[in-house]
Amino acid sequence: MSQNQVLAGFHAVTARVRHAPQSIRQVYVDGQRRDKRMQSLIDRMVKAGVKVHPVDGARIDELAGQARHQGVVALVEPIDLAQDLDDVFEGMAEPPFLLVLDGITDPHNLGACMRTANAAGVHAVIAPKDRAVGLGTVAQRIACGAAETTPYLMVTNLARCLRDLKARGVWIVGTDERAEQTPDQVDLSMPVAWVMGAEGEGMRHLTRELCDMLVRIPMAGSVESLNVSVATGVCLFETVRQRRVVTSR
Numbered sequence: 001m002s003q004n005q006v007l008a009g010f011h012a013v014t015a016r017v018r019h020a021p022q023s024i025r026q027v028y029v030d031g032q033r034r035d036k037r038m039q040s041l042i043d044r045m046v047k048a049g050v051k052v053h054p055v056d057g058a059r060i061d062e063l064a065g066q067a068r069h070q071g072v073v074a075l076v077e078p079i080d081l082a083q084d085l086d087d088v089f090e091g092m093a094e095p096p097f098l099l100v101l102d103g104i105t106d107p108h109n110l111g112a113c114m115r116t117a118n119a120a121g122v123h124a125v126i127a128p129k130d131r132a133v134g135l136g137t138v139a140q141r142i143a144c145g146a147a148e149t150t151p152y153l154m155v156t157n158l159a160r161c162l163r164d165l166k167a168r169g170v171w172i173v174g175t176d177e178r179a180e181q182t183p184d185q186v187d188l189s190m191p192v193a194w195v196m197g198a199e200g201e202g203m204r205h206l207t208r209e210l211c212d213m214l215v216r217i218p219m220a221g222s223v224e225s226l227n228v229s230v231a232t233g234v235c236l237f238e239t240v241r242q243r244r245v246v247t248s249r
């Protein structure tokens, strides 16, 4: 049997109950919490046939590890989302819209990027297996359920993956605060994979070389860069804006 993962917090657990209740092995709730929000989640889980165990707060702390949990954790099996690019591209009816995270190490940033990617309608988020944070309990909690439906592909060789995307007709758009072009100057109605760099170093050298173009988000203040999840939001929603304009013409 595949290894259980731990989901913590209302959003993450509610999203799993909604999208894949059959993947939930056990749910533990803080038996001291008797508020309306907890009760309605419990009702929903019982209705979905999920096993709910009231336990003391210390047990929930132990199961959640570092993640804030709001008194609820679930042990779940991984769900069956796309596992590779072939799965992602299968039956895709609209121009591919992808997000590549080149070595994000902070689970809060990964969770926020997943949430934003999901809200923008990104088909998959791609990251290297090495030197990048996995989609663990903290990232899934911050993602607020996005990880239930947006695939997160961890690839052994990111450069090979970018070459594969190019071969499939996808434009690789890298981001760098020193680039010349701004997102509104690029045609984002084409198949596109946005590439965001790591918190400290930005994109790696080889990743940058594989980009078809580099884009900068103009900034007015004195800081050198935006948080990567904020930059992700700007780029993804500029894509959404341009595609809406194209489809509503």
Ligand SMILES: C[S@@+](CC[C@H](N)C(=O)[O-])C[C@H]1O[C@@H](n2cnc3c(N)ncnc32)[C@H](O)[C@@H]1O
Binding pocket: 175, 176, 177, 178, 195, 196, 197, 198, 199, 200, 201, 202, 203, 215, 216, 217, 218, 219, 224, 225, 226, 227, 228, 229, 231
């Ligand atoms: C905190 S920044 C990394 C800064 C790093 N010192 C560098 O030299 O690239 C993390 C990532 O967010 C994105 N980013 C942040 N601010 C940006 C901006 N103004 N324009 C484009 N991308 C930006 C880029 O993907 C960047 O690699």
